[in-house]
Amino acid sequence: MSKRLQQKLTSTDQSGVSVIQNQAHSSASNSAGATAGLQQVPELVPVSPEGGGKATPPSKMKKPIPDKDSDEYRQRRERNNLAVKKSRMRSKQKAQDTQQRVNELKEENERLEAKIKLLSKELSVLKDLFLEHAHNLADNVQPPAVAVAPGDLCTNGNNSSSGSSNNNSSQ
Amino acid sequence: MSKRLQQKLTSTDQSGVSVIQNQAHSSASNSAGATAGLQQVPELVPVSPEGGGKATPPSKMKKPIPDKDSDEYRQRRERNNLAVKKSRMRSKQKAQDTQQRVNELKEENERLEAKIKLLSKELSVLKDLFLEHAHNLADNVQPPAVAVAPGDLCTNGNNSSSGSSNNNSSQ
DNA sequence: CTATATTGCGCAATGG
DNA sequence: ACCATTGCGCAATATA
Numbered sequence: 001m002s003k004r005l006q007q008k009l010t011s012t013d014q015s016g017v018s019v020i021q022n023q024a025h026s027s028a029s030n031s032a033g034a035t036a037g038l039q040q041v042p043e044l045v046p047v048s049p050e051g052g053g054k055a056t057p058p059s060k061m062k063k064p065i066p067d068k069d070s071d072e073y074r075q076r077r078e079r080n081n082l083a084v085k086k087s088r089m090r091s092k093q094k095a096q097d098t099q100q101r102v103n104e105l106k107e108e109n110e111r112l113e114a115k116i117k118l119l120s121k122e123l124s125v126l127k128d129l130f131l132e133h134a135h136n137l138a139d140n141v142q143p144p145a146v147a148v149a150p151g152d153l154c155t156n157g158n159n160s161s162s163g164s165s166n167n168n169s170s171q
Numbered sequence: 172m173s174k175r176l177q178q179k180l181t182s183t184d185q186s187g188v189s190v191i192q193n194q195a196h197s198s199a200s201n202s203a204g205a206t207a208g209l210q211q212v213p214e215l216v217p218v219s220p221e222g223g224g225k226a227t228p229p230s231k232m233k234k235p236i237p238d239k240d241s242d243e244y245r246q247r248r249e250r251n252n253l254a255v256k257k258s259r260m261r262s263k264q265k266a267q268d269t270q271q272r273v274n275e276l277k278e279e280n281e282r283l284e285a286k287i288k289l290l291s292k293e294l295s296v297l298k299d300l301f302l303e304h305a306h307n308l309a310d311n312v313q314p315p316a317v318a319v320a321p322g323d324l325c326t327n328g329n330n331s332s333s334g335s336s337n338n339n340s341s342q
Numbered sequence: 343c344t345a346t347a348t349t350g351c352g353c354a355a356t357g358g
Numbered sequence: 359a360c361c362a363t364t365g366c367g368c369a370a371t372a373t374a
Binding site: 095098099101102105106108109112113115116119120122123126127129130133 | 266269270272273276277279280283284286287290291293294297298300301304
Binding site for chain 4: 088
C-alpha cells in the first residue's frame with residue numbers, strides 16, 4: 001500500500017509531491033493507471049546502444065531514462081536536494097554579509113570624513129597664523145609677542161575642544 | 172489529446188511538468204486512473220464546521236480543496252509564477268546593487284584615506300615651520316635667512332624633506 | 343476575503 | 359561519477 005512518499009521533512013512539514021513529467025521532445029504517450037502511487041515511464045530504454053564493450057565515451061544516447069521510483073534515483077535526488085539547500089544557505093549568508101559590509105564601510109566613511117574635517121580645520125588655523133606672520137614681517141613691524149604662543153605647538157598641535165588627534169587603531 | 176501542458180516558455184523552454192500532490196495530513200487514498208492527464212483530489216470537503224450562522228470568524232476548515240485542472244486554479248498559479256519570477260528578479264538585482272555599493276564605498280574609502288594622509292603631511296610641515304619660527308624668536312636673533320636649528324626640544328617627530336605642498340580644493 | 347509578494351522546497355539541467 | 363549552481367514551478371505564508 002505504501003509507496004514512497006516521504007522525502008524531506010527536515011524542517012517544516014511540506015506536501016509530498018509525486019510528479020510525473022513528460023518529455024517535451026520525446027512524444028511517447030504511454031498509459032499507466034496507478035491506483036495509489038502514480039508514475040509513468042516510457043518503456044523506451046536504449047539498452048546500451050553500443051556494439052563493442054566500450055565505456056560509452058561519446059555515446060549518443062539521449063537520455064538514460066530518469067527511472068522513477070528507482071533507488072538510485074531517489075538517492076541522487078535526496079543528495080541533490082541537500083546540496084541545493086546548502087548552496088542556497090550559503091548564497092543567502094553571503095548576501096547578508098555583503099549588506100553588513102556596506103554598513104561597516106559606511107560607518108568607516110563617516111569616521112574618515114570627520115577626521116578630514118578636523119584636519120582641514122587645523123590646517124586652516126595654521127595657515128591663518130602664517131598669513132599673520134607674513135603680514136607682520138611685510139609691515140616691518142615685529143611685535144614682541146606673536147599671536148601664537150610657541151608652547152602650545154610644543155605641547156601638542158591639538159587645541160580643539162576635545163583632544164582627539166590620534167590615529168585609529170581598531171580594525 | 173493535448174491536455175494543459177504549456178505554462179511559461181518565457182525564457183528557455185523547460186519541461187512541462189504535471190504534478191499531482193497528496194496532502195501530508197489527509198491520509199485519504201483515492202484512486203483516479205487518468206490515462207493522459209492524471210490528477211486526484213480527496214473527496215474530503217470540510218463543509219464549514221460551524222453550528223451557528225456566524226461569519227466563521229475562527230473557522231476551522233482545513234483546506235477548500237486545491238482543485239486541480241480548474242480554470243481558476245490554473246490562472247492563479249500562472250499569476251503566482253509571474254509574481255515569483257518578478258520577486259526573484261528584484262531580489263537578485265538588489266543583491267547585485269548591494270555588491271556594487273560595496274565597491275563604491277571601498278573606492279571612496281581609499282580616496283578619503285589618501286586625503287587624510289595628505290592633510291596630515293601638510294599639517295606636519297606647517298607645524299615644523301612654526302616651530303622653526305618659534306625657535307628663531309626665542310633665540311632673540313632674527314637671521315635674514317631662516318636658519319633651521321636642529322635643537323628641537325619639542326619632539327617633532329617628522330622632518331620629511333620631500334616638498335609636497337599640494338593644495339586640493341575639490342570636495 | 344481577494345490579490346500580490348516573499349519564502350522554502352523539490353526537480354531538472356548545467357557547470358566544474 | 360559527484361557536488362554546486364541556477365531557473366522554474368508549487369504551495370504556504372506574509373503583506374496590502
